[in-house]
Amino acid sequence: MSINYILQFVFIGLSMGAIYAIIALGYTTIFRASNIVNFAQGEFVMLGGLFTHFFMVSCGFSYLFSGILAVIFVILVGIGLQLLIIRPVRKAGVLISIMATLGASMVISNVPVPLSSIPKLGYLSDPFTLPKLTATFEAIEIAGARISSQRLWVICISLVLLGILYYFSNYTRTGKAMEASASSPLAAQLAGIRIEKMVLYAFAISAAIGAIGGILITPIFNMRYDSGMMLGLKGFVACVLGGWGKTSGAVLGGFMLGIIESLCVGLIPLFGSLYQQMWAFIILIAILYFRPMGILGGEVEE
């Protein structure tokens, strides 16, 4: 078990971790603004990839333009989700809101199925992929471990996104208003901040970053219309791992989950790769049992 073998898996872990961090941040942003856990978060990621694919295939737009359009459309979906589904069930309690977002997840992930029976759109229910960001440049080698160019892009762009979000929440007026409405809603209202508007912004931002994450990750895997659920679940695990309710927790949790999961896959002989989808959930149960407040210490109960 050489260093570069382990390093290889760390690289993979970092790139997956970046995506988990993005999804986790999506959860946290919405939760901090509205106290809702949006289980449809993973769908934003899937839609980012799917919309881009759609615009490129059916409309013939360029990769860049399709990507931008996709992000806009996913934001619209996010806002729609909040207005049509989340808002009406907010008052009905934890169970109903969980079920509502799960229902939303089911609806969103199943829209491509009937659409695919429209002629010319048949490909929508098939697995899809996107071109790499830098098609010619395949992979680079660092200390004997190869990392594909796309994975490097994932890590870099994610870090940039996180940086932008950090600047936004702490240094711009709207960002600070969102933070305020999360930590003390009453005070925020007194200061003239419209909570409902902040909630909409939260959904829009979560949708946007989810979509960008989707565009980044689709070239690495074949995505499918039902890939959203699993990604969403892992993003949630990342939130819990890092510390629920804290943005720093989401980011840290994301990267940690990615690396731990990858190391489990790589280092456990035979079972590691066989049960690769399982490790994230074992980590979840372990964390909830041993340290439910997560690494950085977030909220616990409901």
Place this chain on the structure above:
Amino acid sequence: MRNLFRNVNFWIAVIILILPIVFPEDVFRTLSLTAIYAIAALGMSLLLGYTGQISLGHAAFLGIGAYTTAILTTQYNCPVILAFIASIVMTALIALIIGKPILKTKGFFLALTTLGFGEIFFVFTSRTDPVIGGLVGIGGIPYFTIAGYEFVSYTQIYYLNWIILYGLVLYSQSLVNSRSGRALRAISTDETAASTMGIDVTNTKLKIFILSSVYAGIAGSLLATYLSMVQPYGFRVNFSIFIVLSVIVGGMGQLWGVVAATVLLTWLKDEYLNQYQEYSVLIYGIILILILIFIPQGFGLLGQTFLDRFQNIRLLPKLNKEK
């Protein structure tokens, strides 16, 4: 005798017994399956409706029951009835083991933990090949047999499943109306208050968790013999969601309400929506959301409200409808 005729249970028993005389065989294909789902939903009703614990991984317990029956009957030539009992034992055992740590969490953390457990079950069964069969699953499970009598036709299976369901409802009713039942309701209202009243919260929660899992295990075993096969995709999150939805639609804590809700939802999902082919899951999801938005309190209370209104109609003063 008068009391018998007023008893809901009596009339439902009559309906169950008489149905096959009125309807053709094909109806019972769906109704047998409905009973299986209802048994699982009934268990969930005790867990969710009475103690307020959200479990989104209950399909895994059905899976455990189903796979136990499957493995014992196909690989070890075990008689079905013994495998059935073994499934119950196995489910209870696993519920006991994972119940303790899992129940330390609450609210959406519990929902997530149970979901995680469900996913672990799915990954494990879909990837493990020897004995469990991996993605392929296990086929060739024999018909449910008791002392040589095989339940082959849909009508026979219908009777088997509904009689078991009926028995479980009666048992649940007695449980709920007893002292333990009140303890359950106390827990779902406020755990701290309940414990100060001398209710052993942790143990009670665990017991109900195990009981509801046993219901799911029974349902799973019946499912295995009904389908004659088991495979990992049959026990996933959407199944768990369906079960929770049944409980919500039936009205939390309404026992026959849950059964009625299951009948409606199964008919909706498996029969009525089939005509919409590719739109079926989409429409199902939309209906789910609409139910959650507009009638989150479900049937039971809705039925209650309707009855109240109906009785009060003569008592309302005439409203001035000018303008």
Place this chain on the structure above:
Amino acid sequence: MKLLQIFKSTLVVLFILVFIMGGLSVVFAGKAPYKIGVNLALTGPISGGTAAIKNGLMIETDRINNSGGIDGHQLELIFEDSGLDITKMANIHRKFARNKEIKAIIGPLFSTATPTLTPIADREQIPEIVLCPSSPVERSRKPKWAFYIAQGDPIVAARSIDLIEARGYKKIFAFYDQDPTYIGIVENMKVLGGKKGIEVFLSKEKFSTQDTDMTPQILKIKKQLKNYDALYIGTNGATGSIVARNLITQGITMPILAPHGWGFGFTLAMGKEAVEGVELVSGKACITDELDDSDPQKAVIVDFNKRMQARFQQPGDQLAGHSYDAIWILHHALKRAGENPSRSQLRDAIEKTKNFVGITGVYNYSPSDHEGLTKEALAFIKIQNNKFNRIKIPGLN
């Protein structure tokens, strides 16, 4: 007495109605259609494939019906969509089996489902034409009622070994998914290869069609790969394209061989440059224009392809070809079995299929062989310039 009058007149009316209806049914009785149940996942992830199957079935059924049916009986297909939900598939199978009017079932296309569905056909005693290949698991149960259309693992393995021999490879590393068909293929290859001095090593790291990234497994086998001449990726084209891409990222450039699951357009679409140079054995429908004139299948394949293009603007690929074979085998069997055959008579008739020139191959069924094909049904193909090109190997075509 008014009541009695009403009663009498109602009775009279009823009698007349019954008479008319009875009479009508005798007049219109004609010949009842032969009903065949089709159990497919028409929606969901494999809907592209099942659409091809459905089109193939319909085009041939229409052709049969337009020329008078089978001895005057129309062929009626009853489609049910399972949405790739295996539980639903089992339900549909039983539903068809319990419907006395249905003579046989066609389906499923999903090879992961067959080991659990064929026992249902056996138990309910209804002939089942399975569109996907069988596997050792299937055969060990000795199915009496299931017949397989697609190329089974023994012949794919045999043909793959032929290809390996022709290329001079001595050591092959087999990396495969957990589907029983592919496990069957590589295990057969190991045995057959052993007899010819070719070493086929079965990888301990496996993957599944659900996986979206095989990089972890590839990393684990990377070192071992250096000792082998070629890599055999035992899975279908969609999953295979992911493996191929992962290999390129890891800088692994050894020759790649593949089974018939790669012989589809979507392999080319999803794999693009990653699958350039891959050599495979596959059904002849992939390379319609390059078949020998002396090949009895050529005429059938070319004609079918033309008709599929004309009506659906789709090629008559391997899957549509399976439909063609299924319908015509049933057609010939129904004719052979006589007037309105029972299910077991139909089953016996199918077993008597000899030298049926289909698109997947030339079929010969028997009570002991429900797979009907030999390795000659598979052609050698190389992917070049994002197209399937035929490889001609002297002495083997």
